[in-house]
Amino acid sequence: EQILYRFQGCQLLGTTRETGREAHADQSVIILHAKVAQKSYGNEKRFFCPPPCVYISGHGWRVMQDHLKGEETKFYLTVSVFLQQMFACAKSLFISDQDKRKHFRLLLRLFLGNRQEVGSFQSRMIKVISKPSQKRQSMKNADLCISSCSRVALFNRLRSQTVSTRYLSVDRGAFVASARQWTAFTITMGKLEDQRADQGDFVLSEGFICYGCVVQLVCTESGVALPPMVIRKVNKQHAILDVDEPVSQLHKCAFQFRDSPQSYLCLSNDTIIQYQAPSSVKDPSRVVLNDGSCWTIIGVETVEFTFNQGLACIQTPVSPFPVITGLEVSWIRQVLFTTPFSFLVRVQSVRKVGFLYQTNLITVCLRS
Structure with a gap:
């Protein structure tokens, strides 16, 4: 079995954003998770980052909630929760060094308020790594490279402190730095001629994302996009301008705005800003970054299950869905x-x- 880790914990409270009017309405379960997870060693706990998240939507959940009269209308998910939203994340998952598996899947078990199990839902395969690769990637390690048109997440962590982690996210159409929710972005690479092209002339290119390439980040849910930017490798809080190797999972990187070369994507508390980075006095091929403009990039997966349960009583849970x-x-x-x-x-x-x-x-x- 490759199912290794289960969401464990609390309750998911709240109501959906939709109101159900029909007895037969769709129900959706969306699982977001990273493509790779770092293994922990000794007493250290390297929690999955970004943490696996679950979103629930659809008219059917409201219909089911209204149907459970006389019972607590709570949806139980074995994960930590945020009230008033059909959203939950598992922040305390980690892989022990005793576990020798190289790949695994997450398993979500979903329950209604009467403890009736809806079923279990599997994530996509997740690769276990010991630490981010610092070597130049090749086709032999294609699963560690970031492909154009794939999905990624970005987070910023100050001095390797978990509590200081902020995720690049989209909230009501605006880019923010969130401590609790992260957003999956589609990263697209532009062709070489896009270096000096107008923003509206961004032409997609296939292949692996390499440092020095023009890229664009588009929110997979809302379609909101950042302007074209050049992705730069980060080393000791410096952006290196003359590196063209492939971008790898969990690499530290910076994003230089194509139309404003001195400006870099940066966070300041919960706000996304542009940081004016000065050139290095000792090395003209480097620019000096601040803490907020150093990002970690990681590939992510989105798994969506849409079904129609109706109002029938489930005698046997659906496992796996x-x-x-x-x-x-x-x-x-x-x-x-x-x-x-x-x-x-x-x-x-x-x-x-x-x-x-x-x-x-x-x-x-x-x-x-």
Whole structure:
């Protein structure tokens, strides 16, 4: 088994942002987590950073909450929580040096307020590393490189203190430095001619992100984007201007605004600002950074489960939750699939798919 760590802890309280009016409404569970995790050694605890997060959304949760009359309408998640939001994160997960596995998955178990289990949800595979690689990366270590159009998270940590960690995040359309929530960004690399191009002419390029490249960070949820920036390697609080090696997981880096070369992406308490970085007196190929302009970059994954549970009583929890990756439709009226779960697909036409029912009455809605 590659399922290693389970969310453990408290309750998730609050209400969804949507109000459910129909008895059959979609329910979504979104898990955000890093692609790699550092192993702890001895008494040291290297907590997962950024911490795995869970978001719950959809009309169906409100419908289910209203249906549980006479009971405590709380959704139990085995993670630490923030009130008034359908959001939770696990800040105390770490990997002991006694564990020899090189990869693992997270397992989320979701319960309703009556202790009825909805099911379990798996994350994507996470790679275990001992420490960030300081060597120049190659194709042999492609899983440690950052690809263009992949998802990343950025955080700032003062003097390696966990309590000082701030994450680059988006709140109501504005970029902020948050101590509790982090945002997944799509990082895209521009072509070489974009070094002097207008901001609106940013042309995407494929491949691995390398230092010295023009990149753009776009919030995967809201679409809010930062201006094009040049990513720079950081060493001893200096941005190195003449390095072009691939960017690797958990590298320290800085972001130089393309249209304002002296300005760097920086945080000041909870605010995102531009820091005017002076050149190094001893070495013109370096600029001096402050604490707030040194960022750690890490690849992240987003796993989303959307289903329709209805108001039926779940006698047996769904574990693990089924994932449908594709459905081939031919000239048939009715087909019964037999797998670890039994599904019934009703097809009214080649282009229109009705509802997909599971024997334990959890319903997944497929739309053409």
